[in-house]
Amino acid sequence: MTENHGTGPTRVPGLLYGGDWNPEQWPEKVWAEDVELMAAAGVNLVTVGVFSWAQLQPDARHWDFGWLDRLLDLVHAHGIAVDLATATASPPAWLVRAHPEVLPVTADGVRLEFGSRQHYCPSSTAYRAAAVRLVRALAERYRDHPALALWHVHNEYGDHVQECFCPASAADFRGWLRRRHGDVDELNRSWGTAFWSQRYTSFDQVEPPRTAPGPVNPTQLLDWRRFCSDALLALYRAEKAVLDELSPGVPVTTNFMSMLKALDYWEWSRHEDLVSDDAYPDPADPNAHVHAALTYDLMRSLKAGRPWLLMEQAPSAVSWRPVNVPKPPALHRLWSLQALARGADGVLHFQWRASAAGAEKFHSAMLPHRGTAARGWRTTVALGAELRRLGEIAGSRLRGQAAVLLDWDSWWALELDDHPSARMRWTDLLRPWYAALYERGITVDFVPPTGELDGYPLLLAPNLYLLDTATADRLHRYVRAGGRLVCGPFSGITDRHDHVHPGGHPGPLRDLLGVVVDEHWPIPDGATTAVDLDGTALRAERWSEWIETEGAATVARYTDGELAGRPAVTRHRHGAGSAWYLSCHLGTDTGRVLDLPLAEAGVRAELPDLPDGVEATRRYGADGTGYLFLLNHTPAERRVPLDRTGTRPLTGTDLLTGAEAAGAVTLAPLGAAVLRTPPTEERP
Incomplete structure (x- = not known):
């Protein structure tokens, strides 16, 4: 039996089990019952204080920590640790009424109102000052509390507010642009402002990409996406700086939202001590477990294989889908184990006790409205017992047999407007590639453009629309050294400024792939194009390309339409390795092509005779x-x-x-x- 390492940097032994607890919604007489039931269910960690700002600070001049003092003492007395939230995800009414500029503004100029959550502008100095003040008060008071095991900054950044278009955001954006581009001449070069007479003579003339008469400058939109991710990250880092100063040694996290387009999680995870994620697979989706596995592989990869934490999942049904299907007990157990199977060291939930009021009162809980007589309570107790039996796996790791290259810059740029097809969406392109490896029992790691590629015999790039020469050079070296690269369509198109590479597509990958793209050939909705793979009929959808080989061997050809007889899939020897190019989107047929580089790279499943499902x-x-x-x-x-x-x-x-x-x-x-x-x- 291996040594029990606990969850990453936390001091709690074994696997973490528990969930969000919102005791401020209940009379204190309920708290004692709650902690007794938590102990009975095997709960060893609860998240508290996520939405408690108004409770902790009833107005600008007064604090009320007495209730939280009593709460932390109570859970500690029952052997339960605390993931203490900074409560900054929901600013109180007194703050937004005193500083209405805190409220975010849409691209159409509408200021969003109080009454929900995450109602703040990321660039608001009033919001940041109040948030940092709250975090400092919490850290000074609870840094030495024996229940404290983890700091939980904010909650689900980017869930409701990903951008703001107010004057404060505009000023912040201009400052960000000055730091990135240096001077306005460089900004003009980067943004290609010679087009449509968009040239600036001063940074003061630049505004956020608000609603405009027609298409907005694509590089401005790309820089805006980068800025918005950085603006929210700056908020997180401001809070973490206080916690690192006053509470050193206690790990800090913020809960991610699976594969979220808005935030560059590679950059965010560099500033987390422990990666945590909120995942809500849909029980009505027969492929939900495949999508969940993809997300969990990403969470594990963000810290190069270190254990991560499933911070939130639903014990049964959620409350925010049009139809909220419950989870059978066996499915809840299975999906909890799946997170552990892909590197998690804990399974937490939203939430502990079902709310009696508010927008999430019909969201399932570990302790349902019916209490301990409910089916859900029996599931809670049973899962806690099983996680205790699995405690020794904490701290163990797994590594993928293949890697997928994921670049948030390229994702953002790919999905800008005015492209040959609006159907080329990153997650839609990724999922059939991932599903093919999942079905074959191959575990996948994700790597950033600057990540370590050594040790992976196979590297998949379903799309690299935006590709700088430095990343292209790394791919050249990887293949020359013996790696196998499989690259998907519409790749190598633009540089980091979203300017088209000279010399034809796929730009800096042209020599590596041994092909040139003469013309993109999007496929209309509902239509497909036939492809022949050595006698096997495949169907391309969404996208195809007129390509010509420049040293690459043709592996599959188009067999109908204007592209009939032309290459569809190619393979090019390069040094000791090979580079494959799929010029079309093959959907569920993708795996039939990937079988070839998988075999060539010697990538095998953990168990070769794994039954379907x-x-x-x-x-x-x-x-x-x-x-x-x-x-x-x-x-x-x-x-x-x-x-x-x-x-x-x-x-x-x-x-x-x-x-x-x-x-x-x-x-x-x-x-x-x-x-x-x-x-x-x-x-x-």
Whole structure:
């Protein structure tokens, strides 16, 4: 058995279990009942104070910490740790009435009102000063409290407010542009303002990209996306600076929102001590578990494989979809284990006790409205018991057998207006590539443009619309050294300023891929184009390209329409490796092409004979002990052989049941097993 490392930098042993607790919504007599039930359910961490600003600071001059003092003392007395929030996600009414400029303004000039949450302008100096003052008061008071295990800054940055177009934001944007571009001449060059007579003679003339008569300068929009991510990050960093000063040694996090376009999580995660995420897969979506796996692989990758924390998930139904389908108990258990299977060291929920009032009163909770008589309460207790049995996996890690290149700049630029097709959306392009590897049992890591590529035999780039020469050079070196790169369509088009690369597409990848794109050929909605892959018929949708080879071998061809007979998929030898190019979007047929570079790179599944609908990943402890997760996402029983290609079969002990496993494991419908396997030298 491996040493128990706890969750990343926190001091709480084992796996974290619990959720958001909002005791200010209840009389204090309820608190004692809550903590007794938490202890009975195995809860060891609760998030408190997320939306407590008005409770903590009833007006500009007065504070009320007495209730929070009593609360933290109470949970500590019951052996429960606290993830203490800074409460800055929802400014109180007194602040916005005293400083109405705090409220955000839309691109159409509408000032959004108080009455929801996240009602603030990221560039508001009044908001930032009040938030930092609150954080300082909290840190000074609770930095030495024995219940404190984690600081929780704000909540879900970018959920409701991702941008603001008020005068304060305009001034902040201009300052950001000065720092980025240096002088107005460089701004004009970067933005290509010679087009449509958009030239500036002073930064003072620049405004945010508010609603305009026609298309707005695309590089202005791209810089705006960058600025908005940085403006929110500056708020987070201002709070974290106070916590690092007054409460050193206590880790700091802010909860991400899965794969959120608005925020560059590569940059954000550099400033987190522990990555945490809120994930709400839809029980009505048959592919929800695949999308969740993608998100969890990203969360693990943001800190180069370090354990992360599932900060929020729904115990059953949410309250904000048009139709809110509940989770059966087996599905809630399975999806909780899936987060652990992909590197999480804890499973938390929104929320502990179901609210009686407010916008989320119909959101499920660990303790439902019916109390301990509810089905949901039995699920809460059962999951807590199982997580205690899995405690030894805390601190173990897993590494993907392949990597996906993800660049937020390219994502933002790809989805700007006035492109050949508005159907080229990053997540839509990514998902079939990811799903193909998921179905084949291949675990994926994500890497940034500047990330480490060594050790990955296969690198996937479903789209690299925006690509600078430095990243292109790194891809050249990766392939020359023996790597296999698979690049998707509409890649290598523009530089970091969204200017088209000279010499034809795919720009700096032209020599590496051995192809040139003569013309983009988007596919109309509802139509497809036939592609032949060595006798196998595939269908392209959304996108295709007229390409010509410049040294690359043709792997697949278009077989109908204007592109009939032309290359669709190519492979180009480059040094010791190879670079593949998919000039079309193949949707669910993508895997048939990816099988070729997978085989060439020698990438194999954890278990080669994995039945359909079964997910398998393996985490490794510091001493090499393995933890093989087998998750059955189907409504039918599945038998999973433990044989592996070229090595002896796996054996192990199921930590959930204590049963020994050899040869095969039988999984119940929506069932799971977590096998402790002996130490091995095979781990990544």
